[in-house]
């Protein structure tokens with residue numbers, strides 16, 4: 393039985409990846425390593441916790457001794473590395489926390505994998521999951537390709553860019569068999585409500601202001617998280633070593649248009665008269681270093697591995713909104729406690 397380590401599997405994307413791998417690959421034993429920070433939640437993967445091919449390990453990737461010990465107990469065949477500090481606004485407040493987890497944490501995993509696999513890389517793979525934000529900002533035209541130069545603008549994207557560079561460097565220097573993907577904004581179930589879509593769904597439900605940065609003209613590409621998990625599965629199994637693949641939704645939206653669409657759907661779902669939720673839109677002071685536009689050219693993964701998004705944005709949003717409306721308890725649990733302090737600090 394192959395032993396696969398997935399880091400950050402109690403978070404948003406990680407929980408979808410862990411669920412997919414545990415259910416789809418009974419021949420793998422999946423170890424989910426997560427520090428359970430504010431963003432990690434075992435409720436996200438409750439449905440698989442009793443599966444015989446699954447083990448949860450609580451631990452911090454920044455702790456080098458712990459990581460080395462974990463690798464000395466288990467001989468992993470593959471690593472899918474998703475654990476990260478992931479929120480740009482938090483990186484502006486506390487950049488060092490992002491360097492620790494995203495850079496040092498990645499280094500610890502790279503070193504542990506390199507030392508464990510020595511020069512016998514047969515059947516081994518280190519998969520680093522990253523973001524399109526490493527490429528910086530686009531103007532009105534153009535798309536990020538795999539050869540676009542890195543140009544990160546936020547402490548978050550700088551820390552992810554740095555970790556990407558180390559992954560490539562370990563491939564070049566030590567021959568570590570890696571694959572790397574850079575993906576656009578994800579949305580879907582189990583998404584912590586500090587990010588745009590779940591934040592606004594939650595605020596609309598609770599009749600709270602919808603804080604839109606600047607003039608709302610920032611543009612992002614959106615991908616349904618389950619389609620990202622499918623792409624990750626494909627790249628892990630069929631991607632070529634030492635290659636990068638961009639993953640995107642072919643689905644660009646200006647923030648303000650997306651917010652209006654959400655308001656419209658939520659009014660219908662909540663039985664409110666048309667235009668009610670739009671009145672909650674409040675323009676707030678811009679985020680410093682805010683990137684104008686991200687857009688992904690996902691033609692390489694499409695051509696080489698045959699991947700493209702399986703659901704339309706309409707379908708994905710419908711499923712996402714229904715999930716939040718049907719999982720009120722999850723939403724209440726994650727927005728109690730420290731979330732309230734964060735929210736007050738961020739938006740008051």
Ligand code: NAD
Nearest residue numbers: 400402403404405427428429431432452453475476478578
């Ligand atoms: P998330 O914040 O929802 O989850 C991160 C998980 O990592 C949490 O469970 C958290 O507890 C865990 N974690 C954080 N620090 C840790 C540490 N020091 N040790 C062990 N575990 C730790 O993030 P996400 O949105 O699911 O993103 C997952 C990965 O995908 C990240 O690497 C992120 O950069 C990348 N990514 C995210 C998006 C997106 O739209 N969310 C898009 C592209 C790429």
